[in-house]
Structures are given as C-alpha cells and as structure tokens.
Amino acid sequence: MPAYLTRALPILSWGRVYDRAAFGNDLVAALIVTIMLIPQSLAYALLAGLPPEAGLYASIAPIILYAIFGTSRALAVGPVAVVSLMTAAALSNIVEQGTMGYGIAALSLAALSGGILLGMGLFRLGFVANFLSHPVIAGFITASGLIIAASQLKHILGINAQGHTLLDIVVSLAGHLGETNPITAVIGILGTAFLFWVRKGLKPLMQRLGAGAGLTGVAVKAGPVAVVVLSTLAVWGLGLADRGVRIVGDVPQSLPPLTIPSFSPTLLGQLLLPAFLISIIGFVESISVAQTLAAKKRQRIDPDQELIGLGAANIGAAFTGGFPVTGGFSRSVVNFDAGAETPAAGAYTAVGLAIAALFLTPLIYFLPKATLAATIIVAVLSLVDFSILKRSWDYSKADFAAVLVTILLTLGLGVEAGVSAGVGLSILLHLYKTSRPHVAEVGQVPGTEHFRNILRHKVKTDPHIVSLRVDESLYFANARFLEEKIHNRVANDPQIRHVILQCSAINEIDLSALESLEMINERLHEMNVRLHLSEVKGPVMDRLKQQHFLTEMTGQVFLSQYEAVTTLKSLPREDQA
Known part of the structure; x- marks a missing residue:
C-alpha cells in the first residue's frame, strides 16, 4: 500500500493489523468512555448555549471522522469545556441565545474552524501552535476554568445571570441572589459535593473494601452517571419540576440530523477570528494530550495529520447538528487508562452515544440542569492551576508577566481577549528574548x-x-x-x-x-x-x-x-x- 495513502488515512495502517484482542480492549474502553461522555456531552452543550442534544450530536460523527483521519490511538474527540465557553462567548456577541440563528451560527463556527484546521494541516502549518507558550496556555485555561465554574452557579442556584467575564458574572449573580430556588440549590450543592468526593474519596474507600482496580476505576468514572440517575429520579418522583427546579425537558429521540451551516459572508466574517482562536486553542490542547499519551506506548503523533483529523471532525460536527470540538484531556486519559488500543475505541464510543441518542433521551427529561452544572464545575476546577504563577515567577519574570496578563485579561475582558493577548504575548516574548541573544x-x-x-x-x-x-x-x-x-x-x-x-x-x-x-x-x-x-x-x-x-x-x-x-x-x- 502506498505510503502517502496510509499517511493521509491512518486507519489503513492500524486497521490492517486489527485483531480480536484489540477489539476486546477497545470495546471495554468505549463502554467506560460512553458512560462518562453522556452527562459531559449534555453539560457542555448547555455551556455553549445550545440544546443538550447538540452535545450528543457533536460526539458521534466527529469521533468517527477522527478515527479515520487522526493519528492518536487514545485521543477522544468531542465537546470540551474551554472550547464550549469560547463558542458561547463568540456567538452571544452576534446572535441571541436560544434562537434558530444561534444554532446555525454554531454550525457555521464549527465549519469555519474545521476549514481552518484542514487548511493548516494540508499546508503543514502545525508549527503555528508553537507560538502559544505553555505558561500562557496554562494561564488561559486557569482563568477560563474560573469563568466556566462561575457561569454555572446560576444553574446551581436556579437563578438568571449573564456575563462573559468574571466580574460581569459575579455582579449578575449578586443581583439575582434573592431569587435562589432552595430545592435547586440543594440538588446542585449536593451533586457538586458528591462528585468531588467521588474524585477524591471513592477510590480509597473501594480499595479498603477490597474492590479490584478495574471495578474501582469504572466506579469512579461512573460517578457523574450516578448523580444524573439519582437527581433525575428525585425530580421525577417528588415532582420537583413543578416547584421551580429547571430540567432538561424534551430531547429529540433521533440520530444526528443532516444540517447545513450558513455560508453568509457577513456571518463568516464575524466568526473568522473566534474560529481561528478556537482552532488554535483546540489544537494545542489536543496535540499536547495526544503526544503525552502516545509517548507512554512509544507511538508517534503527526501534528499536521492531527490538524486534518480535527478539521474533519469539526466539519462533521457542522453537518450533523453539533458545534466546535477537539480532543478532551479527561476523556482521553480515561480512554487510555481503560485500555484503548486503536482509534476504533472512539468509533465504538460513537455507536454507544448513537444508541443513547436513539433510546435513552426520554429518560433524561427530568434531569435537573443543576446536576449538569455540577458536572461542569467539578470537571473544570481540576484545570485551574495557580501554581503556574509561582513556578513562572521563580523561573522567569517575563513568563510570569505573560501568565499574569493572560489570566487578568481573560477574567476581566473575556476569553477572546485573553487568548488573543496570550498569542500576542507569546510572540512578543519570543521576539524580545531572541532580539537580545546571549x-x-x-x-x-x-x-x-x-x-x-x-x-x-x-x-x-x-x-x-x-x-x-x-x-x-x-x-x-x-x-x-x-x-x-x-x-x-x-x-x-x-x-x-x-x-x-x-x-x-x-x-x-x-x-x-x-x-x-x-x-x-x-x-x-x-x-x-x-x-x-x-x-x-x-x-x-x-x-x-x-x-x-x-x-x-x-x-x-x-x-x-x-x-x-x-x-x-x-x-x-x-x-x-
């Protein structure tokens, strides 16, 4: 088989040696990741300002396309917190949330991002991501995690609040604090506390009880599903929806629909900068995870082919009712730890999510939005890392300044300003350091x-x-x-x-x-x-x-x-x- 063909379609490389053992490992990994992804996908769709089913749709076709074109054997592609937040920030400045135009704009943003990634991959421009230094990325993700967590407090408390900067969100929350729904608050706080305990306390408890490592791992990963089931049953059984608890409601019982993004020059012009920033941030996050996991098995990642794989995934999301996606850190680590051998694990995950979209969506009618908010908060707070400030201060005052400015601008002016400043600062730092060589x-x-x-x-x-x-x-x-x-x-x-x-x-x-x-x-x-x-x-x-x-x-x-x-x-x- 020609080398250029296996380079363009990595599935032809690993697919030729696929065997029963790999199938078994991939199937187990897919089952665990599917359990984890169902609540995550719903939650990240709400974070992006879209209906919950958009999260499921964005996790089906993109995963399959990445399995065909991507080079990582463990990367799990789909909605992630930071990209979902950037999507909401970009679209809310253009279209009113909740309208049909908002959904179409999300499709267009995914298509534009996919086109940018594909173009970068075809012209072998993967090096562009190197202009974002690791400290700046860490600062941006830390600030974004705080904004995301703060933005979800409105669902935890059952109140209305708006804003895309930390100050705006805090002021809005304070202004509506008197409207807090006590029942929603109890659900949200208990759900958040339980999920934190699952992350920190469940594993030691099960080990003391003599549970095996495999069972313990599945139990920890299934924590969000347990919260979803228990809170949904509570809302349904006690009729809490009639007492002001906001629920997910009707979710279409279907496979991803065929959708067409808008190609309006005006809309695409407004979305071009956000799409570029989302593409760069998504690629940096994805490639760092992919390379870390590949190194553990002495596998090789091709950054330019990764751009093509992620570009195809985003274009797939645009034509199947989704929104911008990338490789997620937590789900990829879970996929790797669960024993995924090839990208086929992602394809099996897509099948599992498709089954969920077809048959399980009626079961989440009474799922409280507070539970999904708790899922997001626990996931994103693990990304917050203020230690980067101390490390950068001790090592390089210039890097410290870049991290601090990125965090402050992201918190104060929003994610687009923060990531733009991060890109600019990374380039300026490089120019400054190399302009005065040793x-x-x-x-x-x-x-x-x-x-x-x-x-x-x-x-x-x-x-x-x-x-x-x-x-x-x-x-x-x-x-x-x-x-x-x-x-x-x-x-x-x-x-x-x-x-x-x-x-x-x-x-x-x-x-x-x-x-x-x-x-x-x-x-x-x-x-x-x-x-x-x-x-x-x-x-x-x-x-x-x-x-x-x-x-x-x-x-x-x-x-x-x-x-x-x-x-x-x-x-x-x-x-x-």
Missing part, C-alpha cells in the same frame, strides 16, 4: 581544544583576538544588537586585530542579519580588524555561499574554534597589525 566571549580551556565563557571558566585568551559565541540564530530582530555588541567590544581596545564569531549555535542567518554581518565586516575593516567565522553549520554555509559576503570578508572561515585561534596566533606579527 553572546559570550570565550577563551580556551587550558590543556583542551574546548572554548568556554570567560566569565564562568578559567580560560586562556589572546589580547589580539576576541572570540564571540552567538547562542541564537541571526535574524532581523537581533541583527543590530550583534552589531552594537561587537562595536562596543572592539572600539575601546586598540590591541584587537581579529574577531572570531563562533557560529556553532547559529541555525539560520536571514537577509537582514547577512546585511548586518556585511556592515560589521566593513566597520571592523575600517578599524584594521579582521572578521572570521568558525564552526559554521552546513545549511548556513550553503546560504552564505549564494551571496558575495564570504568573498568580501576580510578574514577566513574555520572548521573549528580551536583551528581559528591556533591559526591566527601563528600569523607573523606584521599580519597581526
């Missing part, structure tokens, strides 16, 4: 051919030779910095006759940097100083040979720093002058 003056370690920083090691130097090691690629942002660094070092020392640039850490020299090297060579020549290069990498040398710089350079190119210093020291005194 340039070390080096000398020879006695008795060796090695050269080290004169400020850190006892080394030998020559008063007529300055050796500078540039620890960064040279490009437009740092070219002038190197000019000034060399000029300041040479101008005040009339003994210097040679400057050697040790290029062992230089992977690239762009045209702006090349022009700066030409200027450095010219200025040094005016001061009767020669410029030399050492340890130039092959690809960099190939580029330099295409220009006239090497022929005009006053000095030579040496294979090693040791050869450069030894050769220059041995020159006759008149050549040193």
Whole structure:
C-alpha cells in the first residue's frame, strides 16, 4: 500500500493489523468512555448555549471522522469545556441565545474552524501552535476554568445571570441572589459535593473494601452517571419540576440530523477570528494530550495529520447538528487508562452515544440542569492551576508577566481577549528574548581544544583576538544588537586585530542579519580588524555561499574554534597589525 495513502488515512495502517484482542480492549474502553461522555456531552452543550442534544450530536460523527483521519490511538474527540465557553462567548456577541440563528451560527463556527484546521494541516502549518507558550496556555485555561465554574452557579442556584467575564458574572449573580430556588440549590450543592468526593474519596474507600482496580476505576468514572440517575429520579418522583427546579425537558429521540451551516459572508466574517482562536486553542490542547499519551506506548503523533483529523471532525460536527470540538484531556486519559488500543475505541464510543441518542433521551427529561452544572464545575476546577504563577515567577519574570496578563485579561475582558493577548504575548516574548541573544566571549580551556565563557571558566585568551559565541540564530530582530555588541567590544581596545564569531549555535542567518554581518565586516575593516567565522553549520554555509559576503570578508572561515585561534596566533606579527 502506498505510503502517502496510509499517511493521509491512518486507519489503513492500524486497521490492517486489527485483531480480536484489540477489539476486546477497545470495546471495554468505549463502554467506560460512553458512560462518562453522556452527562459531559449534555453539560457542555448547555455551556455553549445550545440544546443538550447538540452535545450528543457533536460526539458521534466527529469521533468517527477522527478515527479515520487522526493519528492518536487514545485521543477522544468531542465537546470540551474551554472550547464550549469560547463558542458561547463568540456567538452571544452576534446572535441571541436560544434562537434558530444561534444554532446555525454554531454550525457555521464549527465549519469555519474545521476549514481552518484542514487548511493548516494540508499546508503543514502545525508549527503555528508553537507560538502559544505553555505558561500562557496554562494561564488561559486557569482563568477560563474560573469563568466556566462561575457561569454555572446560576444553574446551581436556579437563578438568571449573564456575563462573559468574571466580574460581569459575579455582579449578575449578586443581583439575582434573592431569587435562589432552595430545592435547586440543594440538588446542585449536593451533586457538586458528591462528585468531588467521588474524585477524591471513592477510590480509597473501594480499595479498603477490597474492590479490584478495574471495578474501582469504572466506579469512579461512573460517578457523574450516578448523580444524573439519582437527581433525575428525585425530580421525577417528588415532582420537583413543578416547584421551580429547571430540567432538561424534551430531547429529540433521533440520530444526528443532516444540517447545513450558513455560508453568509457577513456571518463568516464575524466568526473568522473566534474560529481561528478556537482552532488554535483546540489544537494545542489536543496535540499536547495526544503526544503525552502516545509517548507512554512509544507511538508517534503527526501534528499536521492531527490538524486534518480535527478539521474533519469539526466539519462533521457542522453537518450533523453539533458545534466546535477537539480532543478532551479527561476523556482521553480515561480512554487510555481503560485500555484503548486503536482509534476504533472512539468509533465504538460513537455507536454507544448513537444508541443513547436513539433510546435513552426520554429518560433524561427530568434531569435537573443543576446536576449538569455540577458536572461542569467539578470537571473544570481540576484545570485551574495557580501554581503556574509561582513556578513562572521563580523561573522567569517575563513568563510570569505573560501568565499574569493572560489570566487578568481573560477574567476581566473575556476569553477572546485573553487568548488573543496570550498569542500576542507569546510572540512578543519570543521576539524580545531572541532580539537580545546571549553572546559570550570565550577563551580556551587550558590543556583542551574546548572554548568556554570567560566569565564562568578559567580560560586562556589572546589580547589580539576576541572570540564571540552567538547562542541564537541571526535574524532581523537581533541583527543590530550583534552589531552594537561587537562595536562596543572592539572600539575601546586598540590591541584587537581579529574577531572570531563562533557560529556553532547559529541555525539560520536571514537577509537582514547577512546585511548586518556585511556592515560589521566593513566597520571592523575600517578599524584594521579582521572578521572570521568558525564552526559554521552546513545549511548556513550553503546560504552564505549564494551571496558575495564570504568573498568580501576580510578574514577566513574555520572548521573549528580551536583551528581559528591556533591559526591566527601563528600569523607573523606584521599580519597581526
């Protein structure tokens, strides 16, 4: 089978060796993940401002499409908290929630996001996600988790509240606090407390009772289902819906419908920036989970093919009544821990959810929205990590500033402003750090051919030779910095006759940097100083040979720093002058 075909359709690779053992493991994993996904999918649809069935629909076709095109064998694709929040934030600024136009806009957002991801995958632009640093992502997710948790308190208390920033939500909650429904509050608080206990206390309890690891794991994962069942029975049996407890109500008993997103230029223009941000955030979250899980089994993830898999999943969501999706952390870990061997586990999960959509939806008519809110709160608070502030402060004040600004802007101005600031700050931090590269003056370690920083090691130097090691690629942002660094070092020392640039850490020299090297060579020549290069990498040398710089350079190119210093020291005194 042609390699390009298995690369484009990874299912052809793992599908050829699929056996009964893998089928059994995938089926067990699918059962556990399906149990977990039913309440999660419903909850994340409500978080996105959509009917609960949209969550089920967004978890069926996208999973199957990812199984065909994706490269991760454990990634579970579907609605996730942060992307659902970003969906609600994007759409509520354009369309009124609860209207038909809102649902169509959600489809269009998924289609646009899918198109962006597909395009990035086809043009192999997976590296774009690298512009979001991990500290900035951690800050954004922490702030988003707080906003999501706060936004669900209205369902816990049974009141009306609005807002897409933490301050707006808190003010709105405070203004309606007097309308709290006591019964709803009891359901919501008890449900939240029980789910926290399931996460922290159920596993030790079952271990003390002698339960096996497999049974314990299933019990912990089925905690949300237990809350759903118990609260639904309570509302139905006690007639609590008539006493103001808000319930899910009618959910269509059907497979995902065929839907058509809007291709209105006006709507797509309004959704373009949110779709791009959702695509980037979703991809970063997905690829980090996929690579972490793949490393545990020494498997390989292709980031560009992952873009195609996620793009196909989002387009599938757009045409089957869903909304933007990505790979979820918690469900993927559950899928992995449950023994999933191949992406077929995801396809079996889709079948399980399809059965739930066909036959189980009447059973959730009396499901209280407070229970779904409790599910969301417990899930997202596990993402909140303020320790990133201390770690970044201790390690890098610049990273700390980026994390803090991302958190504050997300909390104060909303998720779009926060993630936009995160992207911008990540790029600015990169430019700032690389615009002032570490340039070390080096000398020879006695008795060796090695050269080290004169400020850190006892080394030998020559008063007529300055050796500078540039620890960064040279490009437009740092070219002038190197000019000034060399000029300041040479101008005040009339003994210097040679400057050697040790290029062992230089992977690239762009045209702006090349022009700066030409200027450095010219200025040094005016001061009767020669410029030399050492340890130039092959690809960099190939580029330099295409220009006239090497022929005009006053000095030579040496294979090693040791050869450069030894050769220059041995020159006759008149050549040193």
